[in-house]
Amino acid sequence: MHIANLKIMSDSVLQILFLLVSLTAQASGAAPELARPNCAERCGNVTIPFPFGIGARCFLDNWHEIVCQQNNTLPILKKIGLRVLDISLPSYRDSRNGMIRVSIPAVYSNASCGANRIGMPVSLEGSPFVFSQMRNVFASVGCNTLAILNSTGSAVVGCRSKCDISRYNDCSGGDGCCRTSLPLSLLGFNVEFQEEGEHQGCQYAFLADRSWFFMSKFADLDDLRQNNPFPVVLEWGIANNTEYAHELMRQDYPPSSCDTCDLFFDILCPDGIGMPFTQCYCQRGYRGNPYLIGGCQGNLLDVITVKWLVHFQICPYNECVIKSGGHDCVLGRKTVKFILIGVGAGLGALLLCLFLWRLYKYIKKRKEIKLKEKHFKRNGGLLLESELSSPEGNVEKSKLFNSKDLGKATDNFNEDRILGQGGQGTVYKGMLADGKIVAIKKSKVIDEGKVEQFINEVLILSQINHRNVVKLLGCCLETEIPLLVYEFIPNGTLYDYLHDPNEEVPVSWDTRLRIAMEIAGALFYLHSAASIPIYHRDIKSNNILLDEKYQAKVADFGTSKSVSLDQTHVTTVVQGTAGYVDPEYFQSSQYTDKSDVYSFGVVLVELLTGQEPISSVREREGKSLATYFIDSMEENRLFDIVDAQVLKEGKKEEIASIANLAKRCLNLNGRSRPKMKEVAMELEGIRKLQNAVGIPLNQEDREATDTYAAVLKASTSLHADAIAFSDAQPFLPVATW
Structure with a gap:
């Protein structure tokens, strides 16, 4: 080694x-050039380096312009009007500060000092200069005087001189003279004199270069006063927000380097300076002018x-x-060896982190898969798959959705996608991968003991294909609570359509009659023409949706019941919405198809009157719309409560026929109520009679009427296949649309 x-x-x-x-x-x-090419480098005995300069295109900006007066012997900093004594470039050896010494007169307090010798304060506001706090001192000469220097910022300094002026000292003792340090970031100042005792002669104050002040020899205070003006040191730089400053800073390192003000000043870019500073210097082993591009030479x-x-x-x-x-x-x-070892260790650590991350992701994915499989089995997925794969099954395999696709469709069930919320769950709007818009219901609870019946009911509902029943497209069983996917119905609920109508488009009598006919046809289909009878159990205007042509769609089977063909009723805990619940069911807890008829009767009265089923406005007559309607019929006040639009467009005979039908549906004795088949037929008859007398229909109503008649005719001829269950079971709970 x-x-x-x-x-x-x-x-x-x-x-x-x-x-x-x-x-x-x-x-x-030859020595490196300090000024720009073809520019004067000296004025008298003062060297003028760029960014300072004499003459056009020789200086960086107006702050750095020098004028050379008195036969090219007296340099003046033009914009400030001060005489320049010398200029130094930033240096690597002396903390890299650029300095310019200028001559500044003293500040006098009274006429006894000579009226023609009163100095004016100098302001450096907005300039790339600042009074050097390290290189200058503030001094005051006078008898019993307190001199206070007030800066343009918030800093205040001062010193006190005594009355013993028999001898001169270095101002440290305060006998006729005192001194103190400058505040940071001094850009401008004024001086205030306060006399303390009997006034004796002239009072004046000044800034001075610290080294000049202590190295100069003065016999007495008068000798010091005769030196006015005094040399003062300014620190300088260039604005760092100019293209030229950026170009300097882009030069390769070495030979030159540039820094912002927080690196080379004894201030940290203080408030009050007109612009942030940039100073450049030549690196060790180089000399020249760092403010010239390529100005530092080796x-x-x-x-x-x-x-x-x-x-x-x-x-x-x-x-x-x-x-x-x-x-x-x-x-x-040796260094290469250490670096190779370090690089190898770093790569090894990186590969280990990547391996651990991949392992974590794998374990997490396997855990998610296992959880999905658990939910799928618990929710009856295996049973549903067997039904789908059986030769007898008519259900498309697209009825099963995976949770990943539904998560993407709803932006991970974002709150912005919520269409509605109810006691049974939440409905989200989603878009499948093929661009189809759907409504996805995320339920709150499911009875785990009824999985087999739930799957059978999902299969039955998925095969229902009635134009006035919202179609179930499928389900997802991979989540803790199964998700149901329905067709999307765009125009809201019948409740909103009736009770929050658009003033410009009132609900016409023809539209009301058509909607009533469509609801009745859908309920007739569920009661009598479906493969297994279904009691809806929550018919209300909030559960009737309107598609793009304002055709009715019965929705929300969250509390519905399927029954065997030989059943006449189901016994359940009373459920439903106030104002729509059958009073007979409320007393007996036995729900029949006639209970749906009663609820439909309330909806029919809503269509006739435009009033809500429960309202505090009817407090005297009774909050229930059904009771209010029956009382009005018996008191022969029907046309007093009918909606104004209905009275305007409908014939009284038609209105009376619909009212009588509604009254029969609202009969307190369920056996006296008509079946939904009779209701649908009677509404169809009124509708045909209306068309026969030549009442014009709009295009949508005409299309809906023609299609509805064809569907109703087909429905009455359907053979109801019996799919028996041991007990009536609830459908999957679903939120109100």
Whole structure:
């Protein structure tokens, strides 16, 4: 190891000797230029480096313009109007601060000092200059005087001088003179004098270069006063928000380097400075002007001197290759070995992290798959699959959806996709991969003991194909609670259509009559023409949806019951919506097909009157719309409660026929109520009679009527296949649309 080090040192010595020999054979190079080409570099005995300059295109901006007066011997900083004593470029050795010394007069307090010698304060606001806090002091001369320097910022400093002026000192004792340090970020100031005791003579204050102040020799205070004006040091830079500053900072490092103000000033970009500073300097081994593009040049002798130190300071662990104007650190064998070990360890750690991440993802995915399989089995997925695969099954395999597809369809069941919420669950709007818009119901609970019956009912509902019943497209059994997928119905509920109507488009009598006919046809189909009788158990205007042509769609089978053909009723805990519940069912807990008829009667009265089933407005007559309607019929006040639009468009005979039908549906004795088949037929007859007398229908009503008649005719001829269950079971609970 020692031999290797000796070899490196001997190689370095040989390189230095070679460069020294080369140096003696080279002509001495000219000093680097400090000003821009074709620009004056001096005014009198003051060197003017760029960004300062004399004449057009020789300075960076107006703040750096120098005018050379008195036969080119007196440099003046034009924008501020101060005499320039000298300018220094930032240096790597002296904390990299750029300095400019200027001459500033003292500030006098009274006429006894001479009226023509009163100085004016200097303001550096908005400039790239600041009074140097480290290089200047504030001094005051006077008898029994307190001098206060108020900066344009919030800082205040001051000092107090006594009345003993028999001798002069360095102002540290305060005998006729005092001094103090400047505040940070000083850009401008004014001086306030406060006399303390009997006034004796002139009072004045000034800023001065700290080194000049202490190195100058003064016999007395008058001698000090005669030196007015005084040299003051400003720190300077250039604005860092200019393209030229950006170009300087883009230069390769080395030979030059540029920093912002928080690196080289004794302030951290203070508030009040007109612009942030940028200062540039030449790196070690280079000299010249860093503010000129390519202005830092390598001096061969300096480079050799620096390179001797570089090996031990900049490249302590590497081999240093010396070249004119710069140096390179070349990796040694030992360093390469350490780097290879480090890189290998880093790659190994990275590969281990990647492996652990992949393992975590795999375990998480397997856990999710196992959970989905558990939910699928618990929710009757195996039973449903066997039904789908059986030769007798007519159900398409697309009836089973996976949770991933439904998650994508609803943006992971985002709240923005909610269509409605109810006691049974939440309905989301979704779009499947094929672009089809669907409604996905996420239920709250399911009876795990009724899985077989639930699957059978899903199969039955998925085969229902009635134009006025919302179609069940399928389900997803991979989640904790099964999801049901329905066709999407765009125009909301009948309740909203009746009770929050668009003022410009009132609900016409023809539309009301058609909707009533469509609801009755759907209930007739469920009671009598479906493969197994179904009691809806929650018929209300909120559960009647309207499609794009405002055709009725019966929805929400969350509390529905399927019954065997030989059953006349089901006994259940009373459920339903106030205002629609059959009073007979409420008393007996026995639900029959006539209970659906009663609820339909309430909806029919809603269509006639436009009033809500429960309303506090009818408090005197009774909050229930059904009771209010029956009382009005018996008191011969029917046309007093009928909706104004109905009275305007409908004939009284038609209105009376519909009212009588509604009254029969609302009979307190269920056996006296008509069946839904009779209701549907009677509504169809009224509708045909209306068309026969020439009442015009709009296109939508005409299409709906023609189609409905064909469906009703087909429905009455259907053979009801018996699919028996041991007990009536509930459908999967579903949220209100």
